Amino acid sequence: MSEKQIKDEQRHKKKMKKQKKKIDAGIASAIEERGVIILLTGDGKGKTSSAFGMIMRALGYGYRVGVVQFIKGEQLSGEELFLKNVLPEVDFYQMGTGFTWDTQDRAGDIEAAVKTWSVVEPMLSDQSYHLVVLDEITYMLSFKYLDEKRVVNALTARPSNQSVVLTGRGGGAAIREIADTVSEVKEVRHAYNFGIKARKGVDY
Amino acid sequence: MSEKQIKDEQRHKKKMKKQKKKIDAGIASAIEERGVIILLTGDGKGKTSSAFGMIMRALGYGYRVGVVQFIKGEQLSGEELFLKNVLPEVDFYQMGTGFTWDTQDRAGDIEAAVKTWSVVEPMLSDQSYHLVVLDEITYMLSFKYLDEKRVVNALTARPSNQSVVLTGRGGGAAIREIADTVSEVKEVRHAYNFGIKARKGVDY
Numbered sequence A, B: 001m002s003e004k005q006i007k008d009e010q011r012h013k014k015k016m017k018k019q020k021k022k023i024d025a026g027i028a029s030a031i032e033e034r035g036v037i038i039l040l041t042g043d044g045k046g047k048t049s050s051a052f053g054m055i056m057r058a059l060g061y062g063y064r065v066g067v068v069q070f071i072k073g074e075q076l077s078g079e080e081l082f083l084k085n086v087l088p089e090v091d092f093y094q095m096g097t098g099f100t101w102d103t104q105d106r107a108g109d110i111e112a113a114v115k116t117w118s119v120v121e122p123m124l125s126d127q128s129y130h131l132v133v134l135d136e137i138t139y140m141l142s143f144k145y146l147d148e149k150r151v152v153n154a155l156t157a158r159p160s161n162q163s164v165v166l167t168g169r170g171g172g173a174a175i176r177e178i179a180d181t182v183s184e185v186k187e188v189r190h191a192y193n194f195g196i197k198a199r200k201g202v203d204y
Helices: A003-029 A047-060 A078-086 A106-124 A137-142 A148-156 A173-178 B003-029 B047-060 B078-086 B106-124 B137-142 B148-156 B173-178
Strands: A037-041 A064-069 A091-094 A129-135 A163-167 A181-189 B037-041 B064-069 B091-094 B129-135 B163-167 B181-189
Touching: A037 A047, A037 A173, A047 A064, A047 A078, A047 A129, A047 A163, A047 A181, A047 B047, A047 B078, A064 A106, A078 A091, A078 B047, A091 A106, A106 A129, A106 A148, A137 A148, A137 A163, A137 A173, A148 A173, B037 B047, B037 B173, B047 B064, B047 B078, B047 B129, B047 B163, B047 B181, B064 B106, B078 B091, B091 B106, B106 B129, B106 B148, B137 B148, B137 B163, B137 B173, B148 B173
Parallel strands: A037 A163, A037 A181, A064 A091, A064 A129, A129 A163, B037 B163, B037 B181, B064 B091, B064 B129, B129 B163
Antiparallel strands: A181 B181
16 A cells, blocks of 8 residues: 555545544434524525414414514505414514615614514513514615624524524525524526516415 | 627617517516416425415415325424314315325325325315415325326316415426426525424424
8 A cells, every 4th residue: 555545544534533423413412402593585485474384383382473574565465464363462563664665764764673673672582482583684684774793692692492583585694694594595487577466365 | 880889789779679578568467467386396494384374375365275285294293283273264184194204105105195186186176265285295296106297287277366385395397387486495504404403383
């Protein structure tokens, strides 16, 4: 065996040992039970609806749920009507009419975002909430309407039993970094691009 | 102006005219109102939960919903408990214990799949259903447990007001082709890979 071959073999063994250690550690730690941060991002259809599906999941076990929606117009969509009318036990707050994409009123938007955040913070420090959904929050970070550090701090300091779902396209790298699970919903095709109107009871 | 510049300008004008025509056609045809087929695929977290979020959306308007789940174990997950206990008005069917990944009983699996499909077909021809969810159906096609042509025919022949959500990794190209909207949920990161157990009320 040449000197090079010996070195290669040693390198390989070392690598495998490291790999085994990593896998063993993975198996050992797979017993960790705690709440998670889930980020649903990307340009495809299904982020908000997925968050709402998780609400149903948590409610199925009788867990307490909080839902806060950033960037929402005046008209309630189907899932929002359902929350308000059928599930009054869910704590539900919308940034609402204080904000629209069209206001062009940066100061007013920031005020609305900060006011909405003041509803979120108490939820993130209350362990009675099993699940907290922060719908469309990523925009608040990319527009710099909310302080990223403050949001990250509140998320990481939350009770360990609590899970949080964050939705929205893009969003800060900081949030992506602290998320336990990140799914990117990619638009492969959308009916809208084929002239089909958004469908009531499906798209909104 | 040189001959080349003239040609470039003509080419540009032609291109813009074509673009305008395309956009105008898009606006004109964007008035089409009908049910859609939505395929939620990919390896990331959020496909089934997204389908369940759309159930909430449809129920918010009081629409009738049918839910059929392929590949499901014996234990009910949170969203299934919620459907059974809180939303008995939703027609809900599970392939159930007749099938598991571990049975290794191909004939038995096919029988269960075909039996389940016999529940789906009447829904797909009943216009009283605004939304039909076929959870994990793509596996039935990739395993060839269901006849792809039969599934595609039933989907395309459905009442025009009805929307259908199909979920599952992979799945046949034929289904992908007839879907109006296709979202691919890409796993960027998953808590499981960091030793964190699936979370009750969030993951199931």
